[in-house]
Amino acid sequence: MPSAVEALLFLAALGPTACAEVPTVSPSELNAHADQYDGKTVHVRGWLVLQFEDVGLWDSKDAHDRPHNGGDRAALLQMQGASLIWPATCVSVTGEFLHELRRFQSEPATVEGVFRKHIFPPDVVSNQVCNDSGLEIAKITKQNG
Numbered sequence: 001m002p003s004a005v006e007a008l009l010f011l012a013a014l015g016p017t018a019c020a021e022v023p024t025v026s027p028s029e030l031n032a033h034a035d036q037y038d039g040k041t042v043h044v045r046g047w048l049v050l051q052f053e054d055v056g057l058w059d060s061k062d063a064h065d066r067p068h069n070g071g072d073r074a075a076l077l078q079m080q081g082a083s084l085i086w087p088a089t090c091v092s093v094t095g096e097f098l099h100e101l102r103r104f105q106s107e108p109a110t111v112e113g114v115f116r117k118h119i120f121p122p123d124v125v126s127n128q129v130c131n132d133s134g135l136e137i138a139k140i141t142k143q144n145g
Contacts, residue, residue: 022042023042023043024042024043024044024110025042025043025044026044026059027046027058027059027088027090027091030044030133031086031088031089031091031131034117035117037115038117039114039115040114041114041115041138042112042114042115043110043111043112044057044110044111044115044135045110046058046060046109047060047063047107047108048106048107048109048111048140049064049105050093050106054128054130055093055129056091056092056093056129056131057090057091057093057111058090059089060089061106061108063087063090064090064106086133087130090130091119091130091134092119092131092133092135093111093113093134093135094136094137095113107142108143108144109140109141109142110141110143111135111137111140111141112137112141113135113136113138113139114135114138115133115134115135116133116134116135117132117133118132119133119134119136120132
């Protein structure tokens with residue numbers, strides 16, 4: 001068994017990120033600071049929707065339900081120049097076990113996963129995602145209220 005000094009030296013060798021707490025953020029915060037969070041594990045608190053052609057983690061139920069307000073869900077269909085206008089209040093969610101999570105149909109949740117500034121390769125098109133940014137899900141925790 002290593003001594004306390006050996007354990008501290010080992011943790012110091014790993015660097016500050018090994019000891020850092022996983023941040024809890026909103027979808028809007030992730031999108032506003034996509035470069036900062038890209039490739040990092042985060043906890044994201046929001047309104048999780050896992051329905052047919054409607055999958056994502058939104059800032060709130062209101063942000064999800066809003067038909068269009070400066071870039072929410074309906075804005076996916078708008079074009080500005082050659083690129084889509086993605087909603088700032090949502091991140092897409094992916095994961096191999098996503099099909100098993102239908103019990104989280106539309107409710108508050110905290111999602112743990114790795115954030116990707118671009119969740120899909122450029123040649124992939126999906127009609128169910130809410131954003132080009134997203135989370136590779138590791139864990140979902142239902143929130144109360």
